[in-house]
Amino acid sequence: MMSNQLSELDTFRREVRDFLESAATDEIREAGRKTTSVFAPFKQAMAWQKILYNKGWVAPAWPVEYGGTGWTIHQRYIFVEECNRLELPPVLPQNIQMVGPAVIGFGSEEQKAKYLPGMLSGDDFWCQGYSEPGAGSDLASLKCRADSDGDDYILNGSKTWTTYGHHANKMFALVRTSSEGKPQQGISFLLLDMNTPGIEVHPIIGLDGEPEQCEVFFTDARVPKANRIGEENKGWSVAKYVLEFERGGSTFGAWLTPAFERLRARCQQSNESSVRLIDDVSIARKLAKLEVDISAVEHTEKRVNANLKHGENPGPMASLLKILGSEVMQQYSELQLEISGVDALAQQHSALHVGSGIAAMGSEADMLAMPYYLNTRAASIYAGSNEVQRSLLAKAVMGV
Amino acid sequence: MFYQYSEDQNAFRDSLRRFVQDHYDYETRRQRVEKSEVFNTGYWRQLAELGVLGLPFSEADGGLDLDFPYLMAVAEEIGRGLVLEPVLPVTVAGRLLAASNNDDAKSHLAALISGESLVSLAWEESSSRGNPLLTQCTLITRADGYVLNGKKQAVLAAAESQFYIVSTRDSGGDLQLLLLNAKHSGITQRCYLLADGNSAADLEFNNVELPASAIIASASQAEALLQTAISESIVVMAAEAIGAIDQLLVITQEYLLTRKQFGMPLAMFQSLQHRFADMVIVAEKLRSLLWAACQQLGSNNQEKSAAQLKVQLGESARYVGQQAVQLHGGIGMTDELNVGAYFKRLTVMELLCGQQDYHLGKLAELELVS
Numbered sequence: 031m032m033s034n035q036l037s038e039l040d041t042f043r044r045e046v047r048d049f050l051e052s053a054a055t056d057e058i059r060e061a062g063r064k065t066t067s068v069f070a071p072f073k074q075a076m077a078w079q080k081i082l083y084n085k086g087w088v089a090p091a092w093p094v095e096y097g098g099t100g101w102t103i104h105q106r107y108i109f110v111e112e113c114n115r116l117e118l119p120p121v122l123p124q125n126i127q128m129v130g131p132a133v134i135g136f137g138s139e140e141q142k143a144k145y146l147p148g149m150l151s152g153d154d155f156w157c158q159g160y161s162e163p164g165a166g167s168d169l170a171s172l173k174c175r176a177d178s179d180g181d182d183y184i185l186n187g188s189k190t191w192t193t194y195g196h197h198a199n200k201m202f203a204l205v206r207t208s209s210e211g212k213p214q215q216g217i218s219f220l221l222l223d224m225n226t227p228g229i230e231v232h233p234i235i236g237l238d239g240e241p242e243q244c245e246v247f248f249t250d251a252r253v254p255k256a257n258r259i260g261e262e263n264k265g266w267s268v269a270k271y272v273l274e275f276e277r278g279g280s281t282f283g284a285w286l287t288p289a290f291e292r293l294r295a296r297c298q299q300s301n302e303s304s305v306r307l308i309d310d311v312s313i314a315r316k317l318a319k320l321e322v323d324i325s326a327v328e329h330t331e332k333r334v335n336a337n338l339k340h341g342e343n344p345g346p347m348a349s350l351l352k353i354l355g356s357e358v359m360q361q362y363s364e365l366q367l368e369i370s371g372v373d374a375l376a377q378q379h380s381a382l383h384v385g386s387g388i389a390a391m392g393s394e395a396d397m398l399a400m401p402y403y404l405n406t407r408a409a410s411i412y413a414g415s416n417e418v419q420r421s422l423l424a425k426a427v428m429g430v
Numbered sequence: 431m432f433y434q435y436s437e438d439q440n441a442f443r444d445s446l447r448r449f450v451q452d453h454y455d456y457e458t459r460r461q462r463v464e465k466s467e468v469f470n471t472g473y474w475r476q477l478a479e480l481g482v483l484g485l486p487f488s489e490a491d492g493g494l495d496l497d498f499p500y501l502m503a504v505a506e507e508i509g510r511g512l513v514l515e516p517v518l519p520v521t522v523a524g525r526l527l528a529a530s531n532n533d534d535a536k537s538h539l540a541a542l543i544s545g546e547s548l549v550s551l552a553w554e555e556s557s558s559r560g561n562p563l564l565t566q567c568t569l570i571t572r573a574d575g576y577v578l579n580g581k582k583q584a585v586l587a588a589a590e591s592q593f594y595i596v597s598t599r600d601s602g603g604d605l606q607l608l609l610l611n612a613k614h615s616g617i618t619q620r621c622y623l624l625a626d627g628n629s630a631a632d633l634e635f636n637n638v639e640l641p642a643s644a645i646i647a648s649a650s651q652a653e654a655l656l657q658t659a660i661s662e663s664i665v666v667m668a669a670e671a672i673g674a675i676d677q678l679l680v681i682t683q684e685y686l687l688t689r690k691q692f693g694m695p696l697a698m699f700q701s702l703q704h705r706f707a708d709m710v711i712v713a714e715k716l717r718s719l720l721w722a723a724c725q726q727l728g729s730n731n732q733e734k735s736a737a738q739l740k741v742q743l744g745e746s747a748r749y750v751g752q753q754a755v756q757l758h759g760g761i762g763m764t765d766e767l768n769v770g771a772y773f774k775r776l777t778v779m780e781l782l783c784g785q786q787d788y789h790l791g792k793l794a795e796l797e798l799v800s
Contacts, residue, residue, distance in 0.1 A: 236763055
């Protein structure tokens with residue numbers, strides 16, 4: 031990068047930081063600090079989305095005509111870095127990173143006009159209906175049926191791992207509209223209202239004792255065919271496009287860098303016995319190695335994105351970015367837990383809740399280390415398990 | 431050298447396994463943790479009746495005078511069934527009392543063995559990071575006794591215990607081990623559940639006034655007793671980890687054989703077969719070092735082999751726990767299935783009694799002088 035470009039980016043960073051600092055309320059900041067997975071506490075995440083929406087910054091990666099910012103990858107990275115430096119809650123990815131790009135890429139003009147504004151503003155919250163009890167890694171084997179009935183589909187079946195399904199008023203779902211041909215060929219991409227009769231939502235309690243995922247059951251739920259995105263039986267290519275788009279635009283590095291700096295700062299502080307953890311060479315070396323890995327994530331993300339033409343998908347590199355980012359995130363969670371040590375052991379459910387007014391027993395960072403570690407195990411499972419990603423990557427790179 | 435249980439030890443283990451199976455179905459355990467009812471006095475009495483609380487104590491002290499592997503066998507079953515009652519920390523603390531040769535201390539053993547009272551060993555501190563000789567607790571001499579100040583962290587079973595053994599430094603810098611009544615004035619308990627549902631507390635000592643008789647061991651004797659207790663803690667913890675890991679392997683194997691994706695059982699995928707093989711390898715490494723460390727208890731090599739064992743526990747507990755969750759996918763991330771509970775238990779074991787790095791550092795120092 032040239033130096034005048036750098037100073038422009040510095041100016042941009044300053045502008046972003048000034049806005050974020052003035053706009054984030056204490057409650058939003060508390061929610062950001064207490065985010066122990068990729069999904070921030072719902073209420074505050076939506077409040078923060080509204081603030082960013084009003085500023086016009088809620089969907090940086092969207093095309094400008096639909097509400098995007100027109101920022102370069104470097105600017106987008108800076109934006110995410112600055113959000114994370116202030117430990118703000120990330121905007122929930124479902125509206126902006128998952129369903130939005132599908133509607134922009136494959137929806138009719140009418141559908142775009144109908145759905146995009148609510149996704150941006152957060153007046154709607156969309157949950158994802160992809161996985162099923164019998165269709166996880168092998169997503170194409172999904173069975174949730176959408177039978178044709180005049181202008182409607184009748185839905186029967188179930189979905190699972192639907193994050194925040196109990197908060198959502200809308201769902202984007204992959205459903206089976208045909209059992210002919212290869213499993214991928216009979217899938218359609220459908221938008222639906224969660225208040226449709228025949229839909230039931232059951233929250234699932236996670237390892238950290240909190241409900242984040244849900245099961246969703248459909249019994250003769252009637253959905254208009256007009257809610258389909260793209261052609262009938264062509265939903266798989268919509269989902270694939272969105273997944274690659276989502277992974278390709280990954281900013282794991284922008285999240286990890288400020289988090290790493292906080293971790294290092296903790297190690298530089300003296301504890302009760304006037305000892306600094308950073309003076310322990312084994313910890314210093316682990317920090318150093320983690321910093322190398324984070325740097326590799328950041329520059330791989332930037333390099334892949336910088337070499338893409340607008341609207342182009344990164345293809346198999348999307349799998350690489352997902353594997354790399356999720357696994358370095360897990361390494362970070364491990365080192366954070368090791369650094370907290372016995373201080374991370376106590377369960378503190380009440381203190382973890384935003385607005386509880388209950389203080390952490392020790393430091394907030396120590397309280398968060400264990401739930402964060404446990405929840406981050408999901409990073410190598412969700413959005414296509416890393417085993418599936420490795421198969422995709424190997425097949426593409428080896429040409430087999 | 432022996433690497434397996436004797437017939438009698440196996441028979442004892444089987445009887446305990448039945449007890450655990452009858453009392454510890456996963457759903458009941460899950461609800462007990464949810465309601466924070468993790469200590470069941472009825473179970474504790476039954477465990478005492480089964481002899482579980484008196485295995486490694488002399489007959490003179492009221493125990494059964496059985497070899498250490500009996501306690502390891504108990505630990506394995508506790509790990510396999512995710513038992514919440516604190517048999518292991520209480521037994522190890524009791525053995526410290528027995529080894530102290532202090533009559534006051536030993537007078538409590540009969541009640542421990544019969545299940546009427548419990549004792550906790552309080553040595554971990556936030557800043558000690560696994561080193562039992564580093565303590566910020568202070569003991570000041572007064573004309574009529576001593577005054578204790580300081581804090582202890584993650585004291586296992588402290589909420590249920592009537593007595594605490596507390597490590598501290600005196601004004602001369604010597605390590606002292608004290609025996610305190612849990613109700614003694616000036617002690618504050620902050621009780622909580624660990625991430626795995628087990629009971630623990632942080633203790634704070636605020637000008638706790640003590641008579642000279644509270645000291646049960648001093649200086650080099652105190653250090654030796656404490657190091658032995660920690661070596662024994664590591665051995666029983668590793669046995670518990672083996673029980674948990676063996677069960678996790680059974681559960682995961684069953685899942686891989688039944689769960690079908692892409693038209694076949696997951697067990698048919700070579701990448702997952704290799705993963706499972708690696709889980710078995712780290713489990714067997716831990717089992718070998720467990721028996722090796724068990725044989726060194728009481729010898730000059732005790733501390734070194736316990737440190738090696740804890741290093742291996744760090745690797746094995748983490749790898750098997752993480753991969754069992756990974757191989758289960760989303761369902762492994764829920765509270766509904768016991769896989770997550772095993773993973774959490776194994777993670778807590780990684781952090782207690784000194785992490786891998788601490789023990790590696792200790793072993794590295796030994797390399798320098800050997």
